[in-house]
Amino acid sequence: MTTSDNNNDNTEVEVAVAEKQSLYERIGGEAAVGAAVELFYRKVLEDYRINRFFGQSDMEKQIAKQKAFFTMAFGGPNSYTGQDMRTAHAPLVKLGLTDLHFDAVMEHLGATLVELNVPAELIAEVTTIAEGARNDVLGR
Amino acid sequence: MFKLTVNDQNYSCQSGETVLDALLRQQVKIPYSCKKGSCQSCLIRSADASPPLSAQTGLKNTQKKSGYFLACLCHPEQDMTIRLPDHLPKYFQGEVIAKELLNSHTLLLTLALKENYQFNAGQFVNLQRPDGLKRCYSIANIPQEANTIEFNIRCLPEGYFTSWLLNELKVGDQLAVSEPRGHCFYLPENIEQGLLLVATGTGLGPLTGILQDALKNGHNGPIYLFHGARKIEDLYKIDAMQQLAATQPNFHYLPCLSAQETVPEGFSSGRVNDVVNATLPSLKGWRVFLCGHPDMVNQMKITAFLKGASINDIYADAFLKSI
Numbered sequence: 001m002t003t004s005d006n007n008n009d010n011t012e013v014e015v016a017v018a019e020k021q022s023l024y025e026r027i028g029g030e031a032a033v034g035a036a037v038e039l040f041y042r043k044v045l046e047d048y049r050i051n052r053f054f055g056q057s058d059m060e061k062q063i064a065k066q067k068a069f070f071t072m073a074f075g076g077p078n079s080y081t082g083q084d085m086r087t088a089h090a091p092l093v094k095l096g097l098t099d100l101h102f103d104a105v106m107e108h109l110g111a112t113l114v115e116l117n118v119p120a121e122l123i124a125e126v127t128t129i130a131e132g133a134r135n136d137v138l139g140r
Numbered sequence: 141m142f143k144l145t146v147n148d149q150n151y152s153c154q155s156g157e158t159v160l161d162a163l164l165r166q167q168v169k170i171p172y173s174c175k176k177g178s179c180q181s182c183l184i185r186s187a188d189a190s191p192p193l194s195a196q197t198g199l200k201n202t203q204k205k206s207g208y209f210l211a212c213l214c215h216p217e218q219d220m221t222i223r224l225p226d227h228l229p230k231y232f233q234g235e236v237i238a239k240e241l242l243n244s245h246t247l248l249l250t251l252a253l254k255e256n257y258q259f260n261a262g263q264f265v266n267l268q269r270p271d272g273l274k275r276c277y278s279i280a281n282i283p284q285e286a287n288t289i290e291f292n293i294r295c296l297p298e299g300y301f302t303s304w305l306l307n308e309l310k311v312g313d314q315l316a317v318s319e320p321r322g323h324c325f326y327l328p329e330n331i332e333q334g335l336l337l338v339a340t341g342t343g344l345g346p347l348t349g350i351l352q353d354a355l356k357n358g359h360n361g362p363i364y365l366f367h368g369a370r371k372i373e374d375l376y377k378i379d380a381m382q383q384l385a386a387t388q389p390n391f392h393y394l395p396c397l398s399a400q401e402t403v404p405e406g407f408s409s410g411r412v413n414d415v416v417n418a419t420l421p422s423l424k425g426w427r428v429f430l431c432g433h434p435d436m437v438n439q440m441k442i443t444a445f446l447k448g449a450s451i452n453d454i455y456a457d458a459f460l461k462s463i
Contacts, residue, residue, distance in 0.1 A: 030177045034198050038451055045446055059441045063451060067178055077176040 023125050024076035027118060033074065036112050037066040043108040050104045053092050073109065074129040085136035093139040102134055143219040147227070153216050159184075159195075160211035163222075170224060175212040182211040192359035200453030202260075202323040229318040229443050231268065232257055236313045237288065239305075242376035246342060247293040247306055248280075251315060257287055261349030262429070264457065266318040267291075267301075269309075275301040278431065278457060279320065280345030282352045288316070292376075296461070301322025323457040324429060326350045328357035334426040335361060336449075338416055338440050340368040341377040343459060344377060350429055356390065364392045364420065368412025368436065370399040382406070394419065413439050424448030427455070434458035 028035075041063060045051050054062055072080060089097065109130055113123045142278050144151045144159060146168055153162035160182050163170050169176075172182040177197055191209035196412040199208055234251035261282040268274035281290040295302040309315070324346065335354060337347040344367050349364060369375045381393040403409040408419075413436060428444045430437045435459040444454055 024176075030197050035180055043449075045442065058438065059445065059451075059454075064179065068174075069386060071174065071176070071178045076178065077174045 006054050022075055023070070023122065023129075024074045027074050027122055027126070029076070032116070032118075033067055033076070033098070034068045035116055036070050037063060039115055040108055040112040043111065044105070047104060047108065050101050053095070053097060053101060057114065072133070073126050074123070075129055082133075082136040085133055086139055089137045090139055097138065099134075102137060106130060141258050141421040142216040142338075143167040144216070144225060145219070145221040153270075156215070159210055159214040159216060159220070159222070163211065166273075168224075170211060172212060177210050177213045180210060183208055184211050184225065185223040185227075186210070187223050189216075189218045189220045191420050192217055192222070200323050200455070201327050201329070202325050202455065203284075205327060206323065220399075224268070225276065226398040229266065229321070231316040231318050234289070234315045234317045235406075235444065236309060236315060239309070239311060241383070243373060245374075246376055247291075247295055247425060249291045249293055249305065251289050251291075251317060253287045253289065253317065255287075257289065257317070257334045259283060259289070259320035261353045262325035262346040262431075262455075262457070263320035263322045265289075265320050268318070269301070269304060270314075272410060273301055273304075274316075274318075275462065278342075278346035278349075280349050282349055282356060290345075292342040294342045299462075323417075324350075324431065326353040326357070326359075326429075328353075328359075330361075330427070331357065332358075332361045333364040334423070335359065336416070336420065336423060336426050336428045336430075336444065337363070337365040338368075338412055338430050338436070339366070340412060340432030340436045341374070341432075341459070343457070346431045346457060347429060348377065348381075349460070351391075355391070360390055362390050363418075364394065365392045366412050366416050366419075368396045368398065368415075370397065370430070372397060372400055373402070401403055412436060413443060416440065417443060420447065422448050427453045430454070432459055 037053050069082065073075065106127065110123060110127065113126060141155060142233045143311060144153050145160060147162070150291040151162060151166045151168065152195070153159060160170065160175065170182060173179045180198065186207040186209060191214055193209060195209040195214035196204045197213060226386055232253050232255055234253050236249070237252045238250040240248045259279055263277060264276055264278040266276055267275045277291045277293055279289050280292045293302060293305060295306050329367050339347045347365060351363065354363060365381065367375060373397050378395060385391050394408055394415060396408045396410060396415045397403050398411045400409070409416045423444050426449050430440045436454050441454055441456055445451065
């Protein structure tokens with residue numbers, strides 16, 4: 001990650017980034033996101049517990065969403081706020097989205113990273129970030 | 141410092157600056173979001189210079205070949221002329237040289253272009269009639285020395301444009317053809333790779349173009365073409381495809397009929413998606429081309445992906461009906 005972004009509100013983040021490579025960089029950046037989405041989306045579509053929440057109509061849109069999700073979970077650049085996550089998932093909450101489904105997604109996230117030989121300590125960091133979205137996704 | 145040209149205006153790109161940052165600094169409106177190459181919001185096209193490979197990370201191979209790149213990842217290596225997504229296409233003059241019916245409702249239209257016209261089989265264009273009305277159709281042949289291009293056009297009885305094509309347009313008339321667009325085409329690489337081509341209706345047009353292109357380039361992996369229609373009279377080019385399958389050992393043609401009571405020998409019964417599903421157990425490592433009805437295309441994308449085809453190996457064109 002470069003530190004040349006014109007993002008003046010984030011001086012603290014920039015200092016931290018300058019000190020050590022970001023999680024996103026260490027995990028492999030865009031290429032890692034692409035590889036992870038490929039594995040993850042296949043697992044999700046094959047999982048009868050949750051595939052109905054991953055609309056089966058427009059694959060490109062779904063893949064763009066998965067990429068955004070992984071970019072976020074890898075601590076990478078993203079422009080999503082907690083409120084965005086709430087709004088985006090509200091229709092799914094109405095359809096009955098619960099902790100059980102979120103757990104299933106977390107399970108596939110972990111399995112995907114293991115399959116990609118991501119070191120355990122990085123998987124733990126990713127899991128923590130993704131967990132942080134739980135309450136927003138479930139709308140509470 | 142390099143020069144960026146957008147809509148005939150020149151902008152500067154300073155050293156260390158990305159194309160996205162340079163254009164934003166100079167108030168050019170361009171969509172973007174993550175600025176890190178993930179979201180692909182800032183996908184634009186170079187009309188002349190080949191973009192740096194590093195700016196094409198994550199794109200489909202056909203997009204790379206067409207000069208697409210991510211503005212946020214691009215540090216120019218030379219001056220570039222850039223096409224933004226809302227760029228108006230250039231038009232070429234075409235002359236109608238043949239009109240022929242392929243079945244009761246499918247027109248084969250052949251145009252000859254005056255200027256040299258470059259395209260890849262499977263791309264699509266706008267055809268525009270003199271009053272400005274235009275429609276989008278896929279090219280159904282490979283580039284010819286005579287600069288001719290073919291289209292397979294489904295004639296809708298209620299369609300303004302297709303009624304005009306069918307009833308009023310004559311051989312010798314002029315028709316404007318836009319520059320080609322779209323990423324659903326064949327690239328001559330991995331010629332041993334399996335190719336799956338699935339069409340419904342006039343989706344066969346671009347796929348026969350892609351098929352010709354693959355064979356011309358010596359593609360020697362298995363090639364399966366599935367063509368779906370309701371009844372046998374809704375199919376076309378049956379004889380040509382059967383003959384090709386008889387002479388080309390790696391090519392397999394499977395016409396599928398979803399609403400035919402008695403399905404003759406050599407045809408499969410059922411929807412094309414189901415026939416593909418039953419015929420090919422795995423698509424791991426395959427390249428997949430899908431053209432035709434949006435429902436078929438959307439379902440087949442998922443099926444192909446779940447059968448192991450990689451996201452970037454699935455090329456699709458959903459045909460939307462406009463009257």
